[in-house]
Structures are given as structure tokens and as C-alpha cells.
Amino acid sequence: MKKLLYVLSLLIIGSMVLAACGGTAPTEAPAPETEAPVETEAPAETAAPSSDKIQIRWFVGLGTGTDPAQLPAQEKAVADFNASQDEIELVLEVVPYDSARDTLATQIASGAGPDIIGPVGVGGSNAFYGQYLDLTPYIESTGFDTSVYEPALIEFYQTEEGQVGLPFLVFPAAVYYVPAMFDEAGLEYPPANYGDKYTLDGEEVDWNWDTLIQVAKLLTVDVNGLNATEDGFDATQMVQVGYANQWQTHVAYQASYVNGGADIVEGDAPGSYTSAMPDAWKEANKMVYDGMWGEQPFMATGPLAGAPEFGNGNLFNSGKAAMAITPLWYTCCLDAFRDAGFEFNAGTLPLGADGQPHGRVDADTIRIWKGTKNPEAAFKALSYLIGPEGTQTLVIGTDDVPAAYSGLPADPAYQQPYIDGLLERYPFTTAETWDTFKAGLAYPDSPSAEQWQPNWNESWARQQTFFDLLQNTPPDQLDFDAEWQKLVDDLNAIYAK
Amino acid sequence: MFEQFSNFRNSLPSLKSFRNMSPLARRELKQGLWFLSPWIFGFLVFVLLPILASLFFTFINLKITDGIASTPKWVGLDNYQYLWNDNQAGVNPSTWFKGGTPGALWVTLAFGLIALPVGIFLPLGVAVLMNHKHLKGAMFFRSLFYMPYIVPFVAAVFLWGGMLNSQTGWINRFLVEILGMSKNNVPLWANSGAEEWGWIYATYVLMGIWGIGNAMLIMLAGLQGVPTELYDAAKVDGANGWQTFWKVTFPMISPVIFYNLTLSIVGLFQYFLVPIVVNQGTGRPGGFTMFYNLYVYRNFFLFQNMSYGATLAWVLFMLILAVTILLFWSAKYWVYYAGESHS
Numbered sequence A: 001m002k003k004l005l006y007v008l009s010l011l012i013i014g015s016m017v018l019a020a021c022g023g024t025a026p027t028e029a030p031a032p033e034t035e036a037p038v039e040t041e042a043p044a045e046t047a048a049p050s051s052d053k054i055q056i057r058w059f060v061g062l063g064t065g066t067d068p069a070q071l072p073a074q075e076k077a078v079a080d081f082n083a084s085q086d087e088i089e090l091v092l093e094v095v096p097y098d099s100a101r102d103t104l105a106t107q108i109a110s111g112a113g114p115d116i117i118g119p120v121g122v123g124g125s126n127a128f129y130g131q132y133l134d135l136t137p138y139i140e141s142t143g144f145d146t147s148v149y150e151p152a153l154i155e156f157y158q159t160e161e162g163q164v165g166l167p168f169l170v171f172p173a174a175v176y177y178v179p180a181m182f183d184e185a186g187l188e189y190p191p192a193n194y195g196d197k198y199t200l201d202g203e204e205v206d207w208n209w210d211t212l213i214q215v216a217k218l219l220t221v222d223v224n225g226l227n228a229t230e231d232g233f234d235a236t237q238m239v240q241v242g243y244a245n246q247w248q249t250h251v252a253y254q255a256s257y258v259n260g261g262a263d264i265v266e267g268d269a270p271g272s273y274t275s276a277m278p279d280a281w282k283e284a285n286k287m288v289y290d291g292m293w294g295e296q297p298f299m300a301t302g303p304l305a306g307a308p309e310f311g312n313g314n315l316f317n318s319g320k321a322a323m324a325i326t327p328l329w330y331t332c333c334l335d336a337f338r339d340a341g342f343e344f345n346a347g348t349l350p351l352g353a354d355g356q357p358h359g360r361v362d363a364d365t366i367r368i369w370k371g372t373k374n375p376e377a378a379f380k381a382l383s384y385l386i387g388p389e390g391t392q393t394l395v396i397g398t399d400d401v402p403a404a405y406s407g408l409p410a411d412p413a414y415q416q417p418y419i420d421g422l423l424e425r426y427p428f429t430t431a432e433t434w435d436t437f438k439a440g441l442a443y444p445d446s447p448s449a450e451q452w453q454p455n456w457n458e459s460w461a462r463q464q465t466f467f468d469l470l471q472n473t474p475p476d477q478l479d480f481d482a483e484w485q486k487l488v489d490d491l492n493a494i495y496a497k
Numbered sequence B: 001m002f003e004q005f006s007n008f009r010n011s012l013p014s015l016k017s018f019r020n021m022s023p024l025a026r027r028e029l030k031q032g033l034w035f036l037s038p039w040i041f042g043f044l045v046f047v048l049l050p051i052l053a054s055l056f057f058t059f060i061n062l063k064i065t066d067g068i069a070s071t072p073k074w075v076g077l078d079n080y081q082y083l084w085n086d087n088q089a090g091v092n093p094s095t096w097f098k099g100g101t102p103g104a105l106w107v108t109l110a111f112g113l114i115a116l117p118v119g120i121f122l123p124l125g126v127a128v129l130m131n132h133k134h135l136k137g138a139m140f141f142r143s144l145f146y147m148p149y150i151v152p153f154v155a156a157v158f159l160w161g162g163m164l165n166s167q168t169g170w171i172n173r174f175l176v177e178i179l180g181m182s183k184n185n186v187p188l189w190a191n192s193g194a195e196e197w198g199w200i201y202a203t204y205v206l207m208g209i210w211g212i213g214n215a216m217l218i219m220l221a222g223l224q225g226v227p228t229e230l231y232d233a234a235k236v237d238g239a240n241g242w243q244t245f246w247k248v249t250f251p252m253i254s255p256v257i258f259y260n261l262t263l264s265i266v267g268l269f270q271y272f273l274v275p276i277v278v279n280q281g282t283g284r285p286g287g288f289t290m291f292y293n294l295y296v297y298r299n300f301f302l303f304q305n306m307s308y309g310a311t312l313a314w315v316l317f318m319l320i321l322a323v324t325i326l327l328f329w330s331a332k333y334w335v336y337y338a339g340e341s342h343s
Helices: A002-022 A068-083 A097-109 A122-126 A136-142 A151-156 A179-185 A209-219 A251-259 A279-293 A308-313 A328-333 A335-339 A375-386 A388-396 A412-425 A431-442 A456-472 A480-495 B002-011 B015-019 B023-057 B064-069 B078-085 B104-130 B138-150 B153-163 B170-178 B194-209 B213-224 B228-236 B241-269 B273-278 B292-302 B306-334
Strands: A054-060 A088-094 A116-120 A169-177 A198-200 A203-205 A238-244 A321-327 A345-347 A361-368
Touching: A054 A097, A054 A375, A068 A088, A068 A375, A068 A388, A088 A375, A097 B064, A116 A375, A122 A361, A122 A456, A136 A375, A169 A179, A169 A328, A169 A431, A179 A209, A179 A321, A198 A209, A209 A238, A209 A279, A209 A321, A251 A279, A251 A456, A279 A456, A279 A480, A321 A328, A345 A431, A361 A375, A375 A388, A388 A412, A412 A431, A456 A480, A456 B292, B023 B306, B078 B306, B104 B138, B104 B194, B104 B213, B104 B241, B104 B292, B138 B213, B153 B194, B153 B273, B194 B273, B213 B241, B228 B241, B241 B306, B273 B292, B292 B306
Parallel strands: A054 A088, A054 A116, A238 A321
Antiparallel strands: A116 A361, A169 A321, A169 A345, A169 A361, A198 A203
């Protein structure tokens, strides 16, 4: 008995310790990405090389592109490109989203990185800041036509290392709203055109954050049918909220929408970096916190947003939120909403304290790894994928293969076909709905909310932890000012590592 | 324990004994090794080599996202020194609560003080009930208590998360609507603030109770292995139920308790799943759910700081080893092995 127990204990302890030190760990909840992570993971796919052609490896997994439904279009783009080539062979490598960062980091660290990487958003790219090739010489040598793009979008990808990307997909933001809920509350819809006024209680007012919050309170309803401004409103039993920060749950996102982008890091060299988040960002987050936990709430707290009745985090899709501000990529995830008979429309982003609308423009593109041994061939493949043929296959779709990605093509020639697809997918929307989104391109967050910070993974995670704290901690258990100061102190420590 | 290792070493065939083997025995040994070779190869390449690599990482400054941008350098014991002063890791007790963060090791130990007694004595108590001669439908109850163990723990944690949701969970609704508690007084469970961290650990323990079926079954097997003549003798001596339990049952099943305790302590140091699912692995509130193993994971995989993550993992290994050795040493004072003499 004793021997058996000893042997059993030692064997199990040994295996547990080995697992702790050398085994794989369960997956972490993914950091917010430009494109929402897909629910289904595809197995890693690697097409076998078939000839002596120059092989260009295309790594997909940091953002969109890993859903099995997205594979056929990506495979078709690869096949079409390969059919047009006698010197280059494009090889598709799809890695599940949850393990893509680790896989890519390992490949890069071992010197076996892929040639091209993407689609990937700004945040996903920051995790590999400094790893992307300056495309300038290749743009010049091949005569790649950049004039089709908005100059601002070209500038979007310029860093101190050069032109490290080219525009491909953009995701302007807007206010998604449910017209039926506005009708029920007797409220006017959010304006569809920037500059238009809003009528509230018979008066014309600016469509700014104060107005949005007031409207949101009127649209926040408890189990007794009272709205958040009425006496007797029960905040513990809300059945509908006025506003949702749909998957924009991060310090930087909320601050960018309310107060606009800001350089949040001071210093120009390792050792000199300090946090420079403006006070306006603190106030913006305080405003959101009050929206969740204040006397007249208009947003869902963390526990409420995470409840099954409220969509397990996909709040607007649950039909329990009257408004949500989030980028265009959220159209990915509204099928259940549509199928349940709900309809949405789009309104303009509210004005900030400075009288200007502040939005966010997310952007996905495909990049070239700095360590590629075949930059010319990689650029040729990249040009194809983000160019007309690739855009047609990957974003618009063909008769036999549906599109892989949902995003507004940066090339204006392909924007209308993409919008036509959205009109078909959401038949209750109109051309005006999508024009409102397109108008949001004029209000990007500059610098991006996902801008680079020293030790990006850790600093981004620390900010996310702060917002998570706001969502989940009631005021009697949270000292907002002290927590904000702690965030700043921690960021300074992380930047100094 | 050292005696066991010594016995194990003596039982290994020496080179001399290999030479003295018969041709048949030698051939059988070779065939056995041949059949074992895939496992040995797998162990060497996929387990031992990564372990040794991770040990090497602790002496360099490998941050995998740096990639080609920088070459890792030999830093000696810098990572260990940094860990010693890292108040978030909390390996050095003098750093606990510096900067308002309890420290991951403190969190792990504090939770252990609550979770370990529950994890040991509750299965024991249930097993005693299951073993009671007057219990009707014992098989049914045993199955009932064991069944939750079959449910994947992560699914169970999600279910518990829903039930204990501070705003929509039915447990709080029951407290308010049936028991009439004030909405302001109901516990926030895992959403409690830093000042009420005890509620968070209570929530985690509650979720853990769901999976006591396996420990209960092992305890039950131990209880059923106690010779009935010992109970008869105790009865003849006039022992009451409590005395019988402490003087007969407990010593006789102490090896089983020791086994469960060892596994529970190792499991405690590796506690990960519940905080990452329930509190998103952020350590919210104020670092009170940043368990040591979670901190290892974040550094290794989220921050991709391989060297520091490996250092944390190796220190975790040392801690588990130290506690396990201590536990095995203590066994001679409280674990009773029937039929074995003590020198």
C-alpha cells in the first residue's frame, strides 16, 4: 500500500511538474484585434510545395481568415495567383487565432518566419513591431499605383522604419442603433449625416456625447418598464440598455471615441519612455464608468454584459442594446440579431467636447516580414492579394466562392460592390446606412487607439485590465482616481522594462 | 522517501548484472527497450529537451517578440534577481502588498489556506457518509457525487459563473426574492472588490467543490479498506463514534489523505483555470486573482517574455519540490502504514 502510494504520488507529481514547466497552457482570452476573433478554429493548413519555384509563405491567423468558411476564398486567391506565375509559388499557412501569435513569434525567433503576414490589424501588428519590411523600394521599382488610395491611408502605414504596409481593408465606425427601440421611446433617430442636429424634447441640439448619453438613459429600461431617468428605476433589473461599447472595452478605445486620439507615450528611446495619457482620457473613462455604475446608468456592467440573457458579451447582437459604437467589422457578427427579426441602422458619431466628431478607423492589411529572403517575390504576391484580383476574390467574392473577409476595400473601385453585399446581407439597411459608415473615414483616431507602446503586449494588457476593473467593480469598492494613478505608475514601470 | 529512492536505485540492473544475464534474458531486455524506444525518444525530444531549454532561457534575456531585432544575451542570474524583487510575483515575502499588489505567491498561499482544508476534509466527510452502513441507496449517491467530475471543469466553471453572476445569477436572485435580502447586501461573488477578496476565494472554492467526486472516491476506497476487526476491537474497548474515527479510521486512511493532500498542494500551485475563466486572467480586483501559475502564463505567452516566464516556471518547480519534500518528511509523524515497522 505504502509503496504503491509513493510510486503513484511520485509519478503524478513528476508529470504535473513536467507539464507545468514544459507543457502547453490553456488559451488566454484573445486581446482585442481589429477583426473580431472567429469562433471556430481551423486546423493549421500548409499546402505542399510542388515545384522549384520560389516559395512565398503566407501566414494567416493574427486577425481574420482562420474560420473554415474563409478558407475557400483564400485558397482560390492562392490558386489563381499560382496559375498566373511560373517563378513564384504562394503557400497558404492558416494558424488558429489563439495560437497564431506564439507560432509566429517562434517562427520569427528561429529565423524561419513567413514571407507575408496578414490580414492583421494595428494591434496585432504592434505585437511584432519592427518586424515588417519597408515597402518603399519595391513600390518604386514595380510602379505599384498608390494613387488610388486616400493619402491619409497611405500615411497610416508610415513609421520611422518607412512604408511598412499598404491599405487593404478599412473599418470606419458609426453608431449602430435599433430604430424600433427609438420608435417605442418616441425618440428621433441619431443623425445620418455629419453636421446634422438632433431633436430632443422638441429642441434642436448638437449630436454630442451629452445628447447621446441623455438619449441612452431614456432607452435604458428596467423590468418594470421605467427608464433610467424615472423615479423608481431599478438598476439591478435592467432589461435593455441604451448604449453598448460593443467589443470596444479598452481604455484607449473609449477615450478615442470621446476625446480623440492622443500620443500616449513620451520619450524617444528605451529608458526615457513615460506614460502621457491626457487627463481627457481619464475623464472619458470616468464617464463610461458612471454610465455603468452611476445613479442613472445607460450601459451594461461587466456582469450584466457577460450574462447569457445579454448575449455573453455580444450585447448588441442580443437585441438588448439600443445603440452601440463600434467599427464596421462588427457587421461580421449580427446574423443572429437579424435572424431574430431585429433591424439596425447607422448614425453619425457624436461630437466631442471640442465640437468635433471623434471616431476610430480600424484597418487590416497584409505585410511582408523583414527577414524574408525573397522580398521582390513577396511584394509581387502581396500586390496581387491586396490589388484588384485579390480584392475581388477575398473581399467581394465570386459566383462560386464567397468572400473571405468583411471590410471596406481601401481601393474605392471596390467599395460599392462590397456595400452591395452588405445590402443583400442586411436587407433592412439602405445605401444611406453605409454612406454614414463611409463618412466616418474622415474621423480616424490619430494616432490610432492601438498605437505602439513600449512592451506593447504587456502595456496593452495592463490598460485592458484597468477597463476590466471598471466594468466589474461597483463604486463603493473602487477608488477611480487611485486606480488611474496606479495604471499610470504601472505603465511607466512596464515602459521602463 | 529517500529510503524509497535508495530501494529504487538498488532495483535497477547494473552493468555487471547485465553481463551475468542469460542470452534469453538479455534478448528480452533488448526487445523491451526496443518497444519502449518511441516513448523514450518522445520523452527526450518533447519533454526533457524543452525542460532543459527552459532552464537555459532563465539565464538569457530572450523576449520572443524581439525576434530578429535583437540577439538574446547571457544575463546570468539577472532574471532570478528580478523575480526576487518583483512584487507582482511575490516570491520574496517582503514585497507582498508593495504598490497595493498582494503578490502572486501570496494569492496562491492565501487561497490554499481556504481551499486545501475544504478540498481534503469535505471529500472525506462525504466519503464517510457514503460508507455509512445505514445509508440507503449508497450506489446511487456515490454516482451522484461522482457525476459532476465527469463534466469538463471548464464547462462547469462557466455554469457556475452564470449562477453566481452578481446581477443576473439565480443564487443572488434567490437571496433577494426568496430570502428577502437587500440588493445592496447580496455578495458580489467573483465581482467583489479588493476589500472583499475573501468572497472571491469563497466563490472559487464553491466552484471547486463541484469536482470533489474523484477525491471522495479515493477516500471511500481507503475507508472500505479498513479491517472491520479494528472497529470490533474498538467497540469492545468502549470507544464512541468520534473516538473510533480519530483512533482507528483516520490513521488507517492517513496514506490516502496524504496522497490527496500531496496532489491538492501540487494542484494549488498550478491553479489556473478558474481565475482565467471567471476573472479573465486579469488579476482583478487589485491582483487578488493573479495566481502564480497565471502570472507564469501571462509572462510566457501573453507578454512573450520567454526568459522571465521560464524563470517563474522554474521557481514554481522549486517551490513544488520543496513543499513536496517537506510533506514527505512530515509523513513519518502522521501517516500510518499498517504492517510496516518504523525505525
